[in-house]
Amino acid sequence: MAAHLARKASPLVVIVGATGTGKSKLAIELASKFHGEVVSADSMQVYHGLDIITNKVSAAEQTACPHHMIGFVDPLVSTYTVVDFRSQALPLIEDILLRGKLPFIVGGTNYYIEALLWDTLLTSNTSTEMSSSAAVATERASRTELLKLGSSELYRRLEEVDPEMACCLHPRNVRKLIRGLQVYEQVGIPWSSLLRRQHEQPGGGPLSGPLRYPDACVLWLYANQEALDRRLDERVDQMLAEGLLEELQSFHRHYALAKFDFQQGIFQSIGFKEFHDYLNRPLDCSVQESEKLLQKGIEALKLATRRYARKQYKWVKNRFLQRPQNNLPPVFGLDATDPSLWEKAVLEPAVSIVESCLQGETPVVSAMNMEPQNHSSKQLRFNCDFCSKIIIGERQWHAHLRSKGHRYHVKKNRRKVTELAKTVEHNPLNETLELQRPSDGETSQ
Known part of the structure; x- marks a missing residue:
């Protein structure tokens, strides 16, 4: 070449x-x-x-x-x-x-x-501002304040400024609710409008x-x-053999006075927070307790690595x-x-x-x-009145319908099933709902 x-x-x-x-x-x-x-x-x-x-x-x-x-x-x-x-x-x-x-x-x-x-x-519209440390600090301060509100209030606020996006999100998806509010705050237009403009470019x-x-x-x-899980566990063992604990201890001593925030910077790394209890064990910690904390950290690291791979x-x-x-x-x-x-x-x-x-x-x-295709580019939103749950995604919805908990709540209220089935039959959007209508008479929205 x-x-x-x-x-x-x-x-x-x-x-x-x-x-x-x-x-x-x-x-x-x-x-x-x-x-x-x-x-x-x-x-x-x-x-x-x-x-x-x-x-x-x-x-x-x-x-x-x-x-x-x-x-x-x-x-x-x-x-x-x-x-x-x-x-x-x-x-x-x-x-x-x-x-x-x-x-x-x-x-x-x-x-x-x-x-x-x-x-x-x-990112094109906000790259200049977002590149400055002051603006990043402001954004994080805004996020901190929004986190204090709770998911219900966040959802209510997003419904006011961007009802289209709110309709697509789960009311307890705090991360995306905050993202929607911050987009509106930074750019001045709804997040859904930005996505629509992207689509039309x-x-x-x-x-x-x-x-x-x-x-x-x-x-x-x-x-x-299964094979990857075994390989990842072996890799953790290899990392320990290469001096992982010594590296963590040296880093911990060097930055002992720093305020660790496991949601920021390098402290988000898989492995650092998993060994936090071991690294901060008291000086009079017994050998048995120290070994217990070490093994706890190793197992937590292996689990977190496998989850991250998924x-x-x-x-x-x-x-x-x-x-x-x-x-x-x-x-x-x-x-x-x-x-x-x-x-x-x-x-x-x-x-x-x-x-x-x-x-x-x-x-x-x-x-x-190599993978089955899903031709729906937009996640559907479903309300389960029997279980008082909101489900995002058609696959998740059908999995919910097959669950024991859902069937239990349906059996408890057969009258409600019949009433909701009649509601669907007279719904002016019945043609749209037809492909989404689940079994047992539940309605989807």
């Missing part, structure tokens, strides 16, 4: 997947072969320190090819945002392309990757604006969940595989379940895919064919 790219377009390779599937390994191998450079899109790896716990690539691995966006933010900085990352990473990517190199974006922070792949009206879609790099492709590393997998499915849109890059699945088959199952297909993309050809295998 020539060191200089022949295409005039702007190719970009993005490597996604759950933690432990080998994203960094593949990025290094591909960047070495194609004379590329790696751009990390990991919100914890931008911070200096805690190299083991944030799973940074080693110094030896970084010599194989240039790496960027790793270990350059002070650990006590809590105002570094996705907008800061985007503002630094985009010029860096452009520089890599101008030098005739191929950028490989690799990471597990979903919103960092989204910020690079898509242009969004919200040339090349835009229901979840974002147009692609920044139309020639980008996504390599998705996936693995059997969250990453869910994001890939929701963002790339189950929402057919016109502004999605092609996604190619690579089975990383068996490390002994890495060359054949991952590396060789990945090389073939990248070569095809560089030559302007369409690779044969796409991950879009």
Whole structure:
């Protein structure tokens, strides 16, 4: 492969997947072969320190090819945002392309990757203000005040300023309720209106604006969940063998006077908060109690890592595989379940895919064919009057209908079932509800 790219377009390779599937390994191998450079899109790896716990690539691995966006933010900085990352990473990517190199974006922070792949009206409109520490501090102060209100009051306020978005959100989804209120506060127009403008942009879609790099492709590393769980547990054991506890203790001593906030900065890292009780055990703590706290931290770290892997997998499915849109890059699945088959199952297909993309050809295998498609781009909202619950999403709604708790409440009030069934029959929106109407006479809204 020539060191200089022949295409005039702007190719970009993005490597996604759950933690432990080998994203960094593949990025290094591909960047070495194609004379590329790696751009990390990991919100914890931008911070200096805690190299083991944030799973940074080693110094030896970084010599194989240039790496960027790793270990350059002070650990006590809590105002570094996705907008800061985007503002630094985009010029860096452009520089890599101008030098005739191929950028490989690799990471597990979903919103960092989204910020690079898509242009969004919200971040475009607020990037100047949001890049300043003062504005970030103001936003967080606003969030703190909103958190004091409780979900009911947050929902009521969102209904006033953005009833369309409120209708799509669960009344107890505090994070998104606050987001909706802050968008209105920052921009002056409803969040739903911004999303609609994104959808109407040339090349835009229901979840974002147009692609920044139309020639980008996504390599998705996936693995059997049971096998991945075992691998992740083994990786935690390996991290401990490499000096994880010593790293945490050194970091803890160095920043002992700092106020730890596990919702901010590097202190959000999986692993730091899990060992908090162990690191803060009293000096007179017995050996037995100390060992108990240590084992508790190890098990908590393993559990949190497995949960995070599932969250990453869910994001890939929701963002790339189950929402057919016109502004999605092609996604190619690579089975990383068996490390002994890495060359054949991952590396060789990945090389073939990248070569095809560089030559302007369409690779044969796409991950879009590997997952069932969900042709609904908008989550449906359902009211269950029997259980006094609001359910968001058709799949969740049907799962609720099959639950023992729901059937129990239905049996307790058969009269209400009959009355609600009659209400549906006379509903002027009956044609819309027909496809959504569940069994047993429940109504959906």
